Amino acid sequence: MKRIAGLLAGAFAVGGCLGPRPVAPATTAVVPPPAWRTALPASGAVRTDWWSAFGDPVLTQLIERAIANSPDLGAAAARVDEARALQRLARAQLAPSVSAGLPTSDARALNAFGVATTNVAAQPSVSVSYDPDLFGRLRNASAAARAQLLASEGARDGVRLGLVSSVATGYITLRALDARLAVARDTLAARGDGLRIARRRAETGYTSNLELHQAEGEYRATEQLIPQAQLAIARQEDALALLLGETPRAILRGAALTALRTPPIPAGLPAGLLRRRPDLYQAEQTLVAADRSLDSARAALLPNIALTGSVGVILTTALSNPVGVFSLGGSVLSPLFDGGRLRANADATIARRDQAAFAYRRAALTAFREVDDSLAGVQRSGEQAVAIRGQRDALAAALRNASNRYRAGYSSYLDQLDTQRGLLTAELALVQANADRLTSYVSLYQAMGGGWSEADIAPVRR
Known part of the structure; x- marks a missing residue:
């Protein structure tokens, strides 16, 4: 556990323009510790209070609706009920x-x-x-069924964790598309002013029709960005409605993309948070079930x-x-002679146990990778957003200068046109960088098994 804590101790410290839509109605060295995961409540894989750090009550409301209505989560709960019934059946033997x-x-x-x-x-x-079960065949089968039940609960928690992360990511993407639509409309309005100026100059004979056609072509190029963004918004709303377990409909908006706050990341995250990852817990219990099944097969x-x-x-x-x-x-x-059926069954159970052991190891390695990727995404996307913001401000100042020079007749329309193109690209890139940074926080929430709280961080600070 000290090695795990050391790997996680380097956590980086980083600090709607839409029209109305109609609303529809034993041979392995990989051995898990005996008490890997502490007991959690039924909703332990989801911290609804963690999402309040984003400062958008609408996001928290959407997550709660998804937990209540998602068909995927309902199917996962039904699989838990099936595993619980199978465990009772094994215990009844x-x-x-x-x-x-x-x-x-x-x-x-x-x-x-x-x-x-x-x-x-x-x-x-x-x-x-x-059956007195002198050699533990039935007891091991019951223990295997118990482990399978715990593994199914881990799978259910994994579905819940993935669901809320998908809802949060989808909502951030939706707000980013709203921001792109707003940028496109603002740019279209600015280029409309430039088109009117170019037309007036061409009509008075001050400039040639070349500048007029260039301004009109740039206006049309910006105009087609609006229906493109509106189509992406409609599809994203439908995808979110599916996650919510509802029919396609307009999604309620809350805070703007730039108004969403980011949860503070401490200088060191406790390694114990990884113990709550449902996929890691499921892999562990699958390994336990395979080991107990092996004991039962040997007892046969x-x-x-x-x-x-x-x-x-x-x-x-x-x-x-x-x-x-x-x-x-x-x-x-x-058994005196069965053609090798029992021995073959035991060998197959050994192979399944080894597969579960390697799957457990892979789940642990994947957990470390996802945490590191998410932390890097939070830091690097933040740095990228700062750089793009500086570029955007510089291009906005250059556009003002180019527009003034063009109106005064000191420069051609191409100077203003090139600056407008660069500014539009920077504006859209800044929206994407802000969305990527927020999405990295959601990925970190999922990688840590459900976020973190002040009580989780207190032992590390001491």
Whole structure:
């Protein structure tokens, strides 16, 4: 755990223009620790309070709606119920089996006088069978079913964690598309002013029609960005509605992209947060289940002892009093020759256990990679946004100078046109950089197994 803490201790410290839409109605060295994950509540994989750090209540509301209505999460919960039923079934194999019966029989015969008589006999009985499970075959099978149940719960938490991260990422993407649409409309308005100036100059004979056609072509090029952005917005809204478990509809907007705050990242994140990752927990429990299944398969190679007993009475018209009967016995069943089926099953179980061990190792390595990628994304996208913002400010100042010089007749229209193109590119790049930075925070939330809180960070600070 010290090595894990050292790897995570270097965490970087970084600090709607849309028209209305119609709203529709044992042989491996990879061994998990015995208590890898502490007990969490049913919603432990999702910290709804963590999203409040973005300063947008609409985002938190969308996440809560997705958790309540998502069909994927409902299917994952149904798989947990199935695993819980299978665990009860495996545990029931350890209990004695009790059954009762009431068979009846009748016999017809002729007596000495030639009269037909009927004897009716009833045999009510209770039978009990029990497998003492001397070699742990049933106990290991029950333990494997228990581990499979925990693995299915980890899978459910993984679906929930991926769901809320997808909703947050989709919402950020939607706000970025809104910002791109706003940039396109502002640029179109500015180029409309330039087109009017170029037309007035061409009509008065001050300039040639070349500048007029250049201004008109640039205006049309900017005009086509608006329906393109509107189409992307409509598709993103539909994708978000699907995550929310709803029919396609307009999505409520909250804070603008630039108004979304970012949760502060401490100088060191505790390694224990990785223990809450559902995929890591699922891989661990899958390994435990495979190991217990291996023990059960090996126990199947040993003799099986079963105890049976029955108690009953015989009631018949031929006897004046009932007759009590009982039996008690046991049986030993040992595999002598089965064509190698049991041994092959044990070997296959060993291979599955090894696969689960390597999958567990890969899940752990993937967790470290995702954390490092997310931290790097937060830092580098922030640095990129700062650089693009400086470029945008410089190009905005250059555009003002070029426009003034063009109006005064000191420079050609090409100078203003080139500056306008560069400014539009910088504006769109800045929107994308801000969205990438916010998305990196969401990825870090998911990589850390559900975000972090002040209580999680306090042990590291001490």
